Amino acid sequence: xxxxxxxxxxxxxxxxxxxxxxxxxxxxxxxxxxxxxxxxxxxxxxxxxxxxxxxxxxxxxxxxxxxxxxxxxxxxxxxxxxxxxxxxxxxxxxxxxxxxxxxxxxxxxxxxxxxxxxxxxxxxxxxxxxxxxxxxxxxxxxxxxxxxxxxxxxxxxxxxxxxxxxxxxxxxxxxxxxxxxxxxxxxxxxxxxxx
Amino acid sequence: xxxxxxxxxxxxxxxxxxxxxxxxxxxxxxxxxxxxxxxxxxxxxxxxxxxxxxxxxxxxxxxxxxxxxxxxxxxxxxxxxxxxxxxxxxxxxxxxxxxxxxxxxxxxxxxxxxxxxxxxxxxxxxxxxxxxxxxxxxxxxxxxxxxxxxxxxxxxxxxxxxxxxxxxxxxxxxxxxxxxxxxxxxxxxxxxxxx
DNA sequence: GCTATCTTGGAACGGTCGTTTCAAGATGAA
DNA sequence: TTCATCTTGAAACGACCGTTCCAAGATAGC
Numbered sequence: 001x002x003x004x005x006x007x008x009x010x011x012x013x014x015x016x017x018x019x020x021x022x023x024x025x026x027x028x029x030x031x032x033x034x035x036x037x038x039x040x041x042x043x044x045x046x047x048x049x050x051x052x053x054x055x056x057x058x059x060x061x062x063x064x065x066x067x068x069x070x071x072x073x074x075x076x077x078x079x080x081x082x083x084x085x086x087x088x089x090x091x092x093x094x095x096x097x098x099x100x101x102x103x104x105x106x107x108x109x110x111x112x113x114x115x116x117x118x119x120x121x122x123x124x125x126x127x128x129x130x131x132x133x134x135x136x137x138x139x140x141x142x143x144x145x146x147x148x149x150x151x152x153x154x155x156x157x158x159x160x161x162x163x164x165x166x167x168x169x170x171x172x173x174x175x176x177x178x179x180x181x182x183x184x185x186x187x188x189x190x191x192x193x194x195x
Numbered sequence: 196x197x198x199x200x201x202x203x204x205x206x207x208x209x210x211x212x213x214x215x216x217x218x219x220x221x222x223x224x225x226x227x228x229x230x231x232x233x234x235x236x237x238x239x240x241x242x243x244x245x246x247x248x249x250x251x252x253x254x255x256x257x258x259x260x261x262x263x264x265x266x267x268x269x270x271x272x273x274x275x276x277x278x279x280x281x282x283x284x285x286x287x288x289x290x291x292x293x294x295x296x297x298x299x300x301x302x303x304x305x306x307x308x309x310x311x312x313x314x315x316x317x318x319x320x321x322x323x324x325x326x327x328x329x330x331x332x333x334x335x336x337x338x339x340x341x342x343x344x345x346x347x348x349x350x351x352x353x354x355x356x357x358x359x360x361x362x363x364x365x366x367x368x369x370x371x372x373x374x375x376x377x378x379x380x381x382x383x384x385x386x387x388x389x390x
Numbered sequence: 391g392c393t394a395t396c397t398t399g400g401a402a403c404g405g406t407c408g409t410t411t412c413a414a415g416a417t418g419a420a
Numbered sequence: 421t422t423c424a425t426c427t428t429g430a431a432a433c434g435a436c437c438g439t440t441c442c443a444a445g446a447t448a449g450c
Contacts, residue, residue, distance in 0.1 A: 002426035003417045026221035027309040030408055040429055041409080051408065104307060111366040112299060112307035114222040125370045157383035164380060167366045168359030171306040175320045185359060188352035192387060197396035198447045225438055235399055236439080246438065 009047055012037045014065075017058045021106040025055045025115055056120055062106040063128055071135040080143030081194060084136065084162065088186045091166060095173035096182070104174030108167050133163040140193075150195050158193055165189060204242050207232045209260075212253045216301040220250045220310055251315055257301040258323055266330040275338030276389060279331065279357065283381045286361060290368035291377070299369030303362050328358040335388075345390050353388055360384060 015037050019028045030051060034041060048054040070087065077083030094100060107128045115121050137159035143149050149158075169182055210232050214223045225246060229236060243249045265282065272278030289295060302323045310316050335350035344350070364377055 002424080003415080003428085004426080006416080006427070023309050024221065024307070026219065029406070031406075042411090042428055042430090045409070046427070108366060109307040111370040112219070112304040114218045116370055122371055129367065129370070129372075153387070154383065157380065160376070160380040161360065161384045164360050164363030164367060164377075165356065166363070168362035171303060171362045171366060172324065172359060175306040175311055175324070176317055177324075181355070182359075185352065185355040188349065189356045192348070197394080198398085198445080199396080201397070201446080224436075226436075237398055237400085237441090240439070241397075 005043070005047070007037075007039050007043065012039065012047075013057060013061050016054060017062050017106070020055055020058050021062065021100070021109070022103050024109060024113055025051070026113065052115075052118065055115065056118075056124075059106060059110060059121065059124055063124060067105075067107065067128060068131065071131050075135040075138040077139060078142055080139060080146045081148045081190065083139045084143070085187070085190055087136075087139070088162075088166070088169070088190070089183070091169060092173070092179050092182050092186065095170060096177075096179035102174055102176065105167075105170035108170035109174070111167075129163065132166060133159050136162045143193075148195055149193055153193050162189070200238070200242070202232075202234050202238065207234065207242075208252060208256050211249060212257050212301070215250055215253050216257065216295070216304070217298050219304060219308055220246070221308065247310075247313065250310065251313075251319075254301060254305060254316065254319055258319060262300075262302065262323060263326065266326050270330040270333040272334060273337055275334060275341045276343045276385065278334045279338070280382070280385055282331075282334075283357075283361070283364070283385070284378070286364060287368070287374050287377050287381065290365060291372075291374035297369055297371065300362075300365035303365035304369070306362075324358065327361060328354050331357045338388075343390055344388055348388050357384070 016033055019032055019036055023032075030041065030044070033044065033054070037044070044054070048057055070090070074083055074087045077086075095104065096102070107125060110116060110121060111125060116125060137155055140149070140155035140158050140162075144153070144155050149155070165186065169186065173179075173182060211228055214227055214231055218227075225236065225239070228239065228249070232239070239249070243252055265285070269278055269282045272281075290299065291297070302320060305311060305316060306320060311320060332350055332354035335344070335353050338344050339348070339350050344353075360381065364381065368374075368377060
């Protein structure tokens with residue numbers, strides 16, 4: 001019997017993701033969201049709850065739609081080191097050019113925000129890090145099996161290092177670092193593992 | 196003839212640094228600063244100007260008092276790789292324990308904030324990164340001279356990598372990563388350079 | 391002690407914050 | 421078509437935002 005929603009919650013949430021991603025949660029007002037999505041406060045609150053819940057939903061969507069697909073592709077790639085190189089190439093390209101240039105990574109940004117005190121946010125950050133590391137590890141294990149790794153290279157330790165390196169890329173790209181120098185650094189790191 | 200200030204601007208700025216460092220600029224209100232410093236709005240604005248100028252002054256103070264002394268010590272250290280190891284040990288200890296545990300690095304945090312659009316802030320971030328890299332480079336050049344580096348290791352590329360790694364440590368420590376795993380990762384990275 | 395000059399306390403500014411409320415509108419089953 | 425139910429628009433909430441203003445207070449040279 002009831003009325004149905006006159007908008008697409010999924011498209012709305014994607015718009016919200018981009019606002020929080022680019023500006024951060026503390027610098028994004030409800031009015032910004034109302035303006036960007038075109039819907040009003042009532043629909044917003046009825047659908048998503050308050051700002052914090054909306055942020056958490058947006059952060060989760062970011063992880064599911066942006067991060068995890070890339071992680072899965074990396075983990076499933078059978079080529080080994082070339083897959084890792086492609087992962088970082090794509091990362092740097094996404095961070096420095098195109099629609100989301102200089103936005104950094106929403107999860108990396110969340111680390112620096114005051115909202116990481118929220119335990120639910122903290123859980124998302126930890127899981128995201130674990131998934132990134134695991135995907136890198138899976139690729140590096142295959143690299144090892146293909147004899148692509150320099151002798152004595154531990155895939156686990158390398159995965160830990162590359163995961164932290166990715167955060168550095170995310171941060172510095174948002175700060176304005178140019179794609180070329182980031183690429184050189186990452187390539188040199190991968191070369192140091194290479195057989 | 197005039198009256199003199201009834202407070203110590205330097206001590207005040209240090210208090211402000213800690214507020215912005217811990218909570219970020221967007222989540223820190225002028226009222227928070229008034230409460231924490233004990234002085235009133237008039238003195239605050241007369242001495243430092245508005246919030247953005249205050250943030251810039253606090254960020255500069257952080258770099259001068261917290262980052263640069265450590266960078267200088269690293270750059271001046273003649274031991275090579277042990278100096279780099281000590282630098283990261285101190286970094287991880289400062290980030291994960293003591294008074295500033297889980298605060299991250301104020302400069303790293305600034306990368307993720309919306310204020311990095313301010314060109315003056317951007318300049319501070321870039322200079323900070325350059326100084327960090329240069330200090331690492333200086334230490335690695337000495338390591339090379341001492342024969343501590345694995346053959347084929349380029350001190351410049353290694354410095355670039357370790358600088359980005361430091362950002363990763365800063366971010367993940369704020370996110371709650373434990374000191375032990377960060378230490379293991381960093382140690383493994385340094386070992387991969389070691390002769 | 392007088393006075394010019396700066397500092398301080400505290401109120402107040404207009405604006406925006408996140409959130410709530412409620413009447414009017416839209417929907418689909420009966 | 422009727423009606424119960426949900427959605428929507430718009431106004432309003434109190435609280436807080438960064439900032440400004442000004443009278444009262446403190447200081448140091450005269």
